[in-house]
Amino acid sequence: MKPDDPTTGPAPSTGPAVRVLLCDDHAVVRAGLRALLSSTDGIDVIGEAGSGEEALATTARLRPDVVLMDLQLGTGMDGVTATSRLTASGAGATAPRVLVLTMFDTDADIARAVAAGATGYLLKAEPPEKLFAAIRDAAAGRAVLSGQVADRVVSRIQAPGPALTEREQDILGQLARGVGNRAIARALFLSEATVKTHLGRIYTKLGVRTRSGAVAVATRHRLLP
Incomplete structure (x- = not known):
């Protein structure tokens, strides 16, 4: 055969x-x-x-x-x-x-x-x-x-969404869990000022002004791990 x-x-x-x-x-x-x-x-x-x-x-x-x-x-x-x-x-x-x-x-x-x-x-x-x-x-x-x-x-590739750094993704993941700035700083070994700076950049990239807005856009673009 x-x-x-x-x-x-x-x-x-x-x-x-x-x-x-x-x-x-x-x-x-x-x-x-x-x-x-x-x-x-x-x-x-x-x-x-x-x-x-x-x-x-x-x-x-x-x-x-x-x-x-x-x-x-x-x-x-x-x-x-x-x-x-x-x-x-x-x-x-x-x-x-x-x-x-x-x-x-x-x-x-x-x-x-x-x-x-x-x-x-x-x-x-x-x-x-x-x-x-x-x-x-x-x-x-x-x-x-x-x-x-x-x-x-x-x-x-054809329609790229917002490009976040690895640190920004880490902070975004904390936001999705409802964690506040102070707790994020402790979890990621950052200062609160640094966390606020990253949040500002995240908001700008995602085109939002609030934490809930950032999470909503990130969820829509499947950016959350």
Whole structure:
């Protein structure tokens, strides 16, 4: 039977299996992913991590090809920081590829993950076949984006919204939580005067005059992480 016979589907992979490390702070999610990935050929889950710190240690020990990384990891190191450290952990082929697998598709989260060195950004709502293909593509060094994320990236390029600095995004996130200037200053190790200066710049960029207006515009433009 010919490998390209349309009645047989794609020929099974004859190369080495892609070695995958799962990083998610929910044990049930990791168990589900392990079971799902074990159902397909060519992907081998070699380990799990429940935190960013554990992902770094386990990666150093097991040397996976791809780390499947959640962004929200509870307390401690978040997924973006872990991604940045993993992708900088070796030169060339010795660093693993990181494929973000998350429920969050805000512009801020996408930009931070890509800037940290993630090879791909996939939403958990994608069907299993998309996940399998994304893992193989990531292992081969090909960029991977969920269709919804790709559409948002293109839209963002064609009609860019307000550009905030990382510090301004941090302060905006505090505003969205209803935190006052003094508490923001303490949380971000800034003076209240510096916080007020940043707020003025945020208001100018967003074209608003109030805290609630800033949060509303940021929500509309999906700028909040």
